[in-house]
Amino acid sequence: MDAILNFFSSEMLHSGIRLTTPILLGAIASALSSRAGVLNLAIEAKMLVGAFVGLLALDAGGSTFTAILAAFLAGAITGGLMAGAHRLGVDLIVFAIGLNMLALELSVYLMRVLFGGTGVWTPEVDTLDDIHIPFIESIPFLGDLLSGYNVLVYLAFAAAIAFTLFFRYRPGRHLLAIGEAPGAAAAAGIAVPRYQATSLIVAGGVAAVGGAFLTVGELGLFTRGMTDGAGWIAVTAALLAMNRPGFLIPASLLFGFSDAFAIRLQSTTDLPQVVVQLLPFLATLVVLGIVGYRATRAAALLGMPKRPRGAAKRPQPATSTAGS
Amino acid sequence: MKDFDVARLVQRVAVPVLAVIFALIVGGFLVAASGYPPADASFTVMQSAFSCSPAYCNFATVLTTAAPLILTTLGAILVLSAGLFSIGQEGQYGLGGLAAVVVGYAIPLPEGLHAAAALLAGAIAGAAVGVIPAVFRIFLGANELIVSIILNSIVMLVLSYLVNYPLRQSGGSASYTEVVDETARLAVFDPATKLGMNIVIALAFVVIVWVYLRRSTWGYEQRMAGAASAFARYSGMRTRVAVIRAAALGGALAGIGGGIQVIGMNYRVIDGFMDGTGFNGLTAAILGGMTVFGGALAALLFSAITVGAVNGLQIMMGIPREIGATVLALMIVFVSVQAPLVERLELWLSKKRGAAEIARRAAESPDASPPTAAPPPDRTDAASSLLASTAAGAPAPGLEEA
Numbered sequence: 001m002d003a004i005l006n007f008f009s010s011e012m013l014h015s016g017i018r019l020t021t022p023i024l025l026g027a028i029a030s031a032l033s034s035r036a037g038v039l040n041l042a043i044e045a046k047m048l049v050g051a052f053v054g055l056l057a058l059d060a061g062g063s064t065f066t067a068i069l070a071a072f073l074a075g076a077i078t079g080g081l082m083a084g085a086h087r088l089g090v091d092l093i094v095f096a097i098g099l100n101m102l103a104l105e106l107s108v109y110l111m112r113v114l115f116g117g118t119g120v121w122t123p124e125v126d127t128l129d130d131i132h133i134p135f136i137e138s139i140p141f142l143g144d145l146l147s148g149y150n151v152l153v154y155l156a157f158a159a160a161i162a163f164t165l166f167f168r169y170r171p172g173r174h175l176l177a178i179g180e181a182p183g184a185a186a187a188a189g190i191a192v193p194r195y196q197a198t199s200l201i202v203a204g205g206v207a208a209v210g211g212a213f214l215t216v217g218e219l220g221l222f223t224r225g226m227t228d229g230a231g232w233i234a235v236t237a238a239l240l241a242m243n244r245p246g247f248l249i250p251a252s253l254l255f256g257f258s259d260a261f262a263i264r265l266q267s268t269t270d271l272p273q274v275v276v277q278l279l280p281f282l283a284t285l286v287v288l289g290i291v292g293y294r295a296t297r298a299a300a301l302l303g304m305p306k307r308p309r310g311a312a313k314r315p316q317p318a319t320s321t322a323g324s
Numbered sequence: 325m326k327d328f329d330v331a332r333l334v335q336r337v338a339v340p341v342l343a344v345i346f347a348l349i350v351g352g353f354l355v356a357a358s359g360y361p362p363a364d365a366s367f368t369v370m371q372s373a374f375s376c377s378p379a380y381c382n383f384a385t386v387l388t389t390a391a392p393l394i395l396t397t398l399g400a401i402l403v404l405s406a407g408l409f410s411i412g413q414e415g416q417y418g419l420g421g422l423a424a425v426v427v428g429y430a431i432p433l434p435e436g437l438h439a440a441a442a443l444l445a446g447a448i449a450g451a452a453v454g455v456i457p458a459v460f461r462i463f464l465g466a467n468e469l470i471v472s473i474i475l476n477s478i479v480m481l482v483l484s485y486l487v488n489y490p491l492r493q494s495g496g497s498a499s500y501t502e503v504v505d506e507t508a509r510l511a512v513f514d515p516a517t518k519l520g521m522n523i524v525i526a527l528a529f530v531v532i533v534w535v536y537l538r539r540s541t542w543g544y545e546q547r548m549a550g551a552a553s554a555f556a557r558y559s560g561m562r563t564r565v566a567v568i569r570a571a572a573l574g575g576a577l578a579g580i581g582g583g584i585q586v587i588g589m590n591y592r593v594i595d596g597f598m599d600g601t602g603f604n605g606l607t608a609a610i611l612g613g614m615t616v617f618g619g620a621l622a623a624l625l626f627s628a629i630t631v632g633a634v635n636g637l638q639i640m641m642g643i644p645r646e647i648g649a650t651v652l653a654l655m656i657v658f659v660s661v662q663a664p665l666v667e668r669l670e671l672w673l674s675k676k677r678g679a680a681e682i683a684r685r686a687a688e689s690p691d692a693s694p695p696t697a698a699p700p701p702d703r704t705d706a707a708s709s710l711l712a713s714t715a716a717g718a719p720a721p722g723l724e725e726a
């Protein structure tokens with residue numbers, strides 16, 4: 001029993017919550033885009049943009065607040081590019097693949113041009129301070145879970161809750177309708193293109209703050225591909241949550257804690273950590289299978305024509321021209 | 325009609341070239357930002373990518389880098405042309421390489437046969453990974469793109485585990501597998517750059533895949549399953565089989581790509597073997613317009629720019645090598661944006677052609693009544709406006725001058 005308690009050290013709880021934060025912010029961005037009917041695969045790019053611009057602003061003498069704001073704006077501009085491309089009818093998947101590669105390479109190129117040829121840029125900046133909540137801090141387990149993180153961690157969880165609440169109100173309902181049936185939403189008088197553009201822009205900003213958490217919030221340095229696939233994990237986490245706002249926190253926690261658990265496992269035992277790390281991905285595959293199967297079944301029950309199997313249906317719903 | 329085809333061909337070629345030129349211009353500005361004249365930089369890239377001295381042949385490096393990339397590109401083209409948007413080439417490449425290395429050191433075989441067996445193992449491993457998204461899509465209705473992304477992560481984790489634990493070289497200081505036997509290695513023409521059978525195999529597969537896609541029944545079936553699935557099913561093709569076959573063959577190609585990288589170049593698999601060759605294959609396929617020869621050319625261009633940026637810009641001029649990949653990324657972005665623009669251009673041109681045709685017919689028929697009919701609505705479809713105005717028996721006034 002002691003060994004188990006020891007294993008779940010306060011350090012592990014802390015690192016679990018910290019690892020969850022960028023994933024959660026990215027997952028919110030991914031779910032928001034999906035709900036607007038756009039498969040947004042450029043989360044990784046937006047996180048990198050946020051990470052780089054955030055640190056750039058911090059190094060340029062801005063406060064941590066302006067750094068995060070700059071990251072948000074840079075991500076929003078990237079999202080705006082996507083929204084514009086979507087309006088033109090660009091294949092957003094190809095566009096996103098290009099954006100991901102562009103963010104990865106351009107950030108390193110600019111870093112090396114601006115700050116010399118080394119692989120890591122470590123400006124002398126102060127990262128965000130941890131917030132210690134007075135009373136809760138002293139409670140054994142809860143204190144570790146709830147206190148001692150920087151403001152972005154709390155912001156991420158607050159954003160997820162706000163996102164859930166948003167869906168209880170009129171604009172959220174409209175967004176839901178757009179994702180389910182853009183044609184019907186347009187017919188009902190909802191400004192589909194405007195909702196989609198706004199969603200993509202906000203999603204870009206939110207994902208970028210997730211990237212800024214890594215540089216401005218935690219490490220205070222920038223290196224090649226420093227998001228390390230967190231954007232892709234975020235997309236996966238949003239899928240595990242079936243894009244439902246209420247499920248985003250648990251899904252992201254699963255990914256974050258499996259990483260923390262794996263790190264802990266590696267340092268305390270000889271057990272291979274791969275099993276723990278694989279678990280959330282396998283869970284997502286199962287969820288995707290079940291969701292897909294049920295959707296096919298439901299369509300059949302409603303008497304809809306069977307989905308053409310093996311057909312050339314692009315994963316992205318053609319919603320670009322709806323309503324315009 | 326001839327003019328029409330020529331005009332179409334010119335558009336099809338000219339617009340991607342424009343996208344590439346735009347990317348180069350933006351790249352030029354970025355180089356200028358680093359304080360070097362862009363013209364010098366682009367000259368250096370070309371020079372160091374295509375130069376060849378007795379001591380060290382840069383172009384040979386380009387070809388060795390291109391060999392596995394061409395195969396992942398072909399894999400991507402094969403899958404995408406069946407209408408299956410799977411971007412799992414990275415995982416297929418990784419597992420294919422691992423399978424090839426295991427056969428390469430664990431199973432003793434005579435020379436020649438050994439390399440073939442290693443590549444076959446790579447192909448099977450790649451096909452096994454490649455077929456999963458297709459199965460998810462066809463039998464469960466799940467989005468194959470997402471499944472393939474998750475599979476990439478899973479293969480990455482599994483590969484890292486295998487290389488770190490069960491397959492780790494005993495006593496090795498870092499995480500890598502044993503070295504493949506001499507018998508399993510591909511013949512090498514140029515020891516300095518490892519140029520050898522790898523590029524020969526890759527180019528052979530370019531021809532094979534072209535023949536498969538364009539001249540075989542299976543290839544026709546999978547292309548139809550992708551381009552016109554309703555037609556394909558109506559004419560009795562088994563589209564599901566065709567799509568799964570395409571996914572398996574595409575995966576096999578990417579797996580062979582991993583295989584030739586391992587038995588032709590690295591001779592072992594390290595943790596971090598999945599370095600983006602699969603992903604780059606997908607981008608080369610997109611840049612090449614999803615055509616076999618276009619894709620192979622794009623893969624060559626890809627390696628030339630990458631090698632040129634490293635050997636030329638970084639080593640000789642001190643410009644960070646990331647500029648090469650940045651320009652490539654810009655090309656993908658511009659090519660993707662250009663596609664709908666081309667569509668609009670073609671629509672506009674066909675509208676103009678339709679209008680000219682109407683004017684010509686009106687001039688030919690003498691019994692043209694005065695233009696009483698209202699001008700046809702602003703239909704985008706030239707054929708339908710042609711139909712509408714000939715039915716009215718009058719030239720459309722607004723279109724005559726066109």
